[in-house]
Amino acid sequence: MTHEPRLTTALRTLLNTHRVAALGTLGEDGRAFVSMVPFAIDAAAGCLVIHVSGLAAHARNLQATPQVSVMVMQAENPDEPVHALPRVTLEGQASVLEVDTPAWASARAAYLARFPDVEFMTQLGDFRFVAIAVGGARQVAGFGAARSIDAAEIEQVLRNPG
Numbered sequence: 001m002t003h004e005p006r007l008t009t010a011l012r013t014l015l016n017t018h019r020v021a022a023l024g025t026l027g028e029d030g031r032a033f034v035s036m037v038p039f040a041i042d043a044a045a046g047c048l049v050i051h052v053s054g055l056a057a058h059a060r061n062l063q064a065t066p067q068v069s070v071m072v073m074q075a076e077n078p079d080e081p082v083h084a085l086p087r088v089t090l091e092g093q094a095s096v097l098e099v100d101t102p103a104w105a106s107a108r109a110a111y112l113a114r115f116p117d118v119e120f121m122t123q124l125g126d127f128r129f130v131a132i133a134v135g136g137a138r139q140v141a142g143f144g145a146a147r148s149i150d151a152a153e154i155e156q157v158l159r160n161p162g
């Protein structure tokens with residue numbers, strides 16, 4: 001068994017135990033827009049998956065400008081300093097998946113494994129699965145524990161949820 005660095009283990013735990021992220025997109029006017037999105041990890045594809053309504057502002061934004069930023073953060077604990085909250089900001093490229101393709105089926109399976117109660121939403125015509133291919137990240141695991149992460153390491157973490 002190979003040894004996994006402490007920060008990689010912390011990253012894997014953060015991504016696998018938190019189901020909600022902040023999604024940053026750019027509007028047509030160039031303004032930043034941040035929204036809350038439930039997310040899943042598609043280990044087979046090595047990407048994040050979100051399920052969005054075509055009516056949502058962030059859905060329109062990411063179709064026009066597919067570069068996105070996603071932040072996953074540990075919840076605040078009143079007994080701990082907020083500046084040390086574990087978090088990761090992922091930079092990625094979003095792509096809307098075509099219905100009934102292998103990529104769509106894989107994304108749907110990953111999403112429903114995490115959110116089985118929303119199966120009915122996958123049948124609604126205005127909702128789409130979006131894959132976010134992560135190109136890099138910045139992880140903060142606490143005071144003095146921050147690093148930049150390249151695409152290869154992020155993909156390894158996403159493909160091997162542990």
